[in-house]
Amino acid sequence: MTDLPGRRPPPAEKPPSFRERLDNLRHLGRLIAQIWRTSAPLTAASIGLRLVAALQPIAMLYVGKLIVDEVVRLTGLTAPGPTFADWWGSGALTTIVLLLGLELALVLGSDLLNRIIGLVDSVLAELHSNTVSVELMAHAARLDLVHFESAEYQDRLERARRQAAGRNALLSQMFGQAQDIITVATLAAGLFVYAPWLILLLPLSFVPAVWGEARFNTLAYMISRWRTPERRELEYIRQVGASAETAKEIKLFGLGDFLITRFKTLAERIFQDNRRIALQRSFWGALFSAISTLTYYGAYGFIVWRTITGDFTIGDLAFLSGSFLRLNGLFQKLLLGFTQIAGQSMYLDDLFSFFEITPNITSPAQPRPFPEPIRHGIVFEDVGFRYPDTDSWALRHLSFTLTAGETLALVGENGAGKTTIVKLLTRLYDPDEGRITIDGIDLKDFAVADIHAHIGVIFQDFIRYSLSARENIGVGRVDEQHDMARIGDAAERSLADAVIAKLPKGYDQPLGRLFNKGRDLSGGEWQKVAIARAYMRDAGLIILDEPTAALDAKAEAEVFARFKSLASGKTAVIISHRFSTVRMADRILVLEHGGILESGSHEELLAQRGRYAELFELQAAGYR
Known part of the structure; x- marks a missing residue:
């Protein structure tokens, strides 16, 4: 043990x-x-x-x-x-x-x-x-x-x-x-x-x-x-x-x-x-x-x-x-x-x-205010990280800059380190080597709650709360969960409003089958509700980890067309295996074994004829 x-x-x-x-x-x-x-x-x-x-x-x-x-x-x-x-x-x-x-x-x-x-x-x-x-x-x-x-x-x-x-x-x-x-x-x-x-x-x-x-x-x-x-x-x-x-x-x-x-x-x-x-x-x-x-x-x-x-x-x-x-x-x-x-x-x-178990990730005694908005960007400086009780490095010597207002996509096979980057960026973990800064300030100098309050994150394995539709969206910013105007706007942005409109009780409809009179949703419908949580937060940094995995091609295109327009002026990170999604990003990082293998736009990476182009061709061949 x-x-x-x-x-x-x-x-x-x-x-x-x-x-x-x-x-x-x-x-x-x-x-x-x-x-x-x-x-x-x-x-x-x-x-x-x-x-x-x-x-x-x-x-x-x-x-x-x-x-x-x-x-x-x-x-x-x-x-x-x-x-x-x-x-x-x-x-x-x-x-x-x-x-x-x-x-x-x-x-x-x-x-x-x-x-x-x-x-x-x-x-x-x-x-x-x-x-x-x-x-x-x-x-x-x-x-x-x-x-x-x-x-x-x-x-x-x-x-x-x-x-x-x-x-x-x-x-x-x-x-x-x-x-x-x-x-x-x-x-x-x-x-x-x-x-x-x-x-x-x-x-x-x-x-x-x-x-x-x-x-x-x-x-x-x-x-x-x-x-x-x-x-x-x-x-x-x-x-x-x-x-x-x-x-x-x-x-x-x-x-x-x-x-x-x-x-x-x-x-x-x-x-x-x-x-x-x-x-x-x-x-x-x-x-x-x-x-x-x-x-x-x-x-x-x-x-x-x-x-x-x-x-x-x-x-x-x-x-x-x-x-x-x-x-x-x-x-x-x-x-x-x-x-x-x-x-x-x-x-x-x-x-x-x-x-008596105490957390290691704590806020400093005198935290710095989180930049609002982010003016310069986020920098990973020679970051290394190993999960507890493991000998292998999940990330090693990782350095890159996410410029303010940029949409960055992370691509790579399973285990390449994509989700680990998100966990470090949201300070669910601290790096073992190097540091992460936002506008030049070390992430450890911010209050943990302040970091989480200014980042909107949706993971692929998001929670399907057995609560009402309104509450399922409102958990994105709990202190504003009674603001129906904000909830409605978040639902409209994520295209979840059409899903909720079909429910018998609308925003008051209990979701899931756990409790009496609950209505379950399809995987894609649940995903739109979950994405609405990120919009509900209205954060300066939005992170979507496989946000459209349960959506069909048409719904995915609609969601990202809307996301691209609404993310204007915000900093965003997208993780996806679908190249139709990542090609919309301003820049793409191709990860392998915890490091950056390639970096560039969709067109630039295709022109390099490297790993990204190989993966793109493999996926495209599946649709031919």
């Missing part, structure tokens, strides 16, 4: 040590801070309510003891009469009625309190899930393109996404732990007053269970981590196997059984791992539970004996047995909760370590 820029070395493929698990607990503080940022009032309410609820068990047990003792006392009295009225009139029942009323109030209050806590936690968890998802998307948007092109990054992103959606239960668990700690302290204090040594039995009942839970939490986490690539592949196969975009080819090629078999194979591997851990956890859990039960009944027998000998009252018996039983359960719950939280903190590491 290779390391990513701005991240720590990848973890060893072995279970984390005890020290590493303790180190992961630092993420709990970050989680609490994140919860507080989500909603300080709800967080404070959850904590306050749980503080009150923590005192309820000891109150219930003590009131129960008083009731039992009062009942025993009453049974020893001479009856004031045979009826309830006689007893009530004598005043003998006043205390027991008050105690029963108090117990009823505690029961009703406990139920109401737990419902309110559940409501607060539910709302807080929903808000927190949204907060984490927003922060996750915001951080991903700041990262470099290199991260998105790395399989390891995709694994880390997948794990972070799963934790963003799956850690909400940890909120209630953490706050519940704090509540249980207070309850344990009050119950232990009461138990200590009567029989201090009984507390020593408690560790015997819960330590084995805690050890087992900690071990199986770690194993479950490691299997989840090791199986991340398989889980990503499962999601990919699930999407490919049931997607509108792939349905035609799957049917025609008969790929259904192939994908199902592959899905089953991967799913079976994960299932076997999880089943093995589940079986082991169940076996050892049953054994440790038996130890806990035996310990409790040993203590219970001692309390009964002390009651028989007169050391404890019947009420004391009820209080102590109830306290010990509740303490035993709470101690197990508390320490198992700690081990589970420690286990969850390993998953939190997947989330928060993702936030």
